[in-house]
Amino acid sequence: MNHQIIDIKGIHCASCELLIEEEVTKIPGVSRCKVNYRKGRADILHDGQIDQGLIQSAIEEAGYSIGKDEKHFFSHNRKDYMDLGLSTAILFAIFYLAQALGIFDLGFKTGGSYNSLPVVFLIGLTAGVSSCMAIVGGLVLGASARFAEKHPLASTLQKFKPHIFFNLGRIISYFILGGAIGYLGSFLQLSTSFLGLLTIAVGLIMLLLGVQLIEIVPGLNKVKLTMPKHISRLLGIQQKSTKEYSHMNSAVMGSLTFFLPCGFTQAMQLYAISTGNPLIGAITMGTFAIGTAPGLLGIGGLTSVVKGAFARHFFRFAGIVVILLAFFNISNGFNLTGFNLDVFQSFTSPTIAESQEKDPNVEFKEGIQIVKMVQTADGYLPNKFTIQKGIPVRWIIDSTDAYSCASSIIVPQLHIARALSLGINIIEFTPSEIGNIKFSCNMGMYAGSFNVIEAE
Structure with missing residues (x-):
């Protein structure tokens, strides 16, 4: 029984070990092949003499090559x-x-x-x-x-x-x-x-x-x-x-x-x-x-x-x-x-109404700020509003898909968490501080905010 160790380039994980071992053990006469990706080498046990060309071909068939890997943090290839x-x-x-x-x-x-x-x-x-x-x-x-x-x-x-x-x-x-x-x-x-x-x-x-x-x-x-x-x-x-x-x-x-x-x-x-x-x-x-x-x-x-x-x-x-x-x-x-990176907002949020002093999406009625929003499978429309401090808000949410991520809505700053049911849902609160009040689905996938300004 003969034993040899071969250096291999390109192996980086246990999956590489499995692929190489599978190919090398197909060679007639090879009884065992043990690959160590950390050391970048294969330990092969075989009967008699094995054509090195067969071993090289098997390793290349698995997607790798014979030789020592130069160790760099970033690839130089x-x-x-x-x-x-x-x-x-x-x-x-x-x-x-x-x-x-x-x-x-x-x-x-x-x-x-x-x-x-x-x-x-x-x-x-x-x-x-x-x-x-x-x-x-x-x-x-x-x-x-x-x-x-x-x-x-x-x-x-x-x-x-x-x-x-x-x-x-x-x-x-x-x-x-x-x-x-x-x-x-x-x-x-x-x-x-x-x-x-x-x-x-x-x-x-x-x-x-x-x-x-x-x-x-x-x-x-x-x-x-x-x-x-x-x-x-x-x-x-x-x-x-x-x-x-x-x-x-x-x-x-x-x-x-x-x-x-x-x-x-x-x-x-x-x-x-x-x-x-x-x-x-x-x-x-x-x-x-x-x-x-x-x-x-x-x-x-x-x-x-x-x-x-x-x-x-x-x-x-x-x-x-x-x-x-x-x-x-x-x-x-x-x-x-509470930190909004907005990395994927263009992919996950519908058209956004820009914050402004008079938000067309906010209606005043009998001393209450009426905010209307639609929740779909793709998020909230619109998802940004400007409201005034100290005036009660009636947030009317029309849920068109009660089985999506967006149907579970949270407002951490106000300690509000609601599972929206199909149709009209109403959430009421009164903003007490100037600033931004963020809301999102339960996993943060779809988000929006209220911009709170001083009352006129």
Whole structure:
């Protein structure tokens, strides 16, 4: 048995390890390949002599090359930036095409900072062929390998059963545990400011993951969200590979992945807690798990398509999407904490009435300021008003979509929180101080404000 260590360029995460190991172990005579992305090398165990050209071809097939990586915080490879520019151009072309076709209007609103279930599904799909594939993929392969060993004469369809039971257990547990952590958020009665900080935390995690996916800042690849080893031992995750296979074990193994250190999963878990709603938490986590299923079901199949040069373009494309979602969440979080960055206001808010001394959207009637606003699935129209200090305000909100994020409205400064019902809703208050009174949906996605001036 011969042993050799090979330096590899371009590996930056556990997903890279899995892709390279899968290709190298296909070489006849190779009994084991263990890749360490931190050291940038592969430890290969094989019988007899192996043609080095075969090893090089396998590594290149996975999308990498042989050699030592120069360690820089920012990439010095011009091609990385050219690929990033191309991926960005493609993304914006797809965005404007989808916008022109009205695709963004088709999503079912979840009531949170992720605009719709299709977006949650997209995040899951990205995770399923990147970080989740790397972390969970080993468990899937282990389960299927044990089944194949136990049933050597099984058909291809029968050998696929471990994948099905694994993902079924995973999806069901994500629904149940997502509802549980959503309920936990409700029980904790999180303040608006804390919800804002939680949303910012989600955004920062997403930002880190997105930057790592685009491979422009390799210096950040050493930052990993990992689970403490004693928790892994407590859950028995590290010992799973030694257990006898059964469909039940496979399903249980899938359910335990809820606790594995996938950054995307952790970001979605934080979001589910912040909703304070068991139903939304369950639907969000369940949809995310369904999104990861294609990648996990296709390990050795679909995942063989997302590799090599295509994989690099795909992950950069996905990374840009994740970064945009990250900034979106961070902006929403700042809205909730009282700092309005207005980063995405042009995308998320309808036409705004500019603040002025005599606001045409404010009517005086019998000593009361009448403010009329329409709430739609896309926000509030109009969403800026000028009102006078010390005069009662009757805020009349016509809700045209009671199942969207915008239907849950909060005014932190006035301690107002209201779930709007379909039709006319009335909120009354009296502004006591000059300045700005901000309002938004419960997750800060859609926002607006009252500009309070001295009474005439």
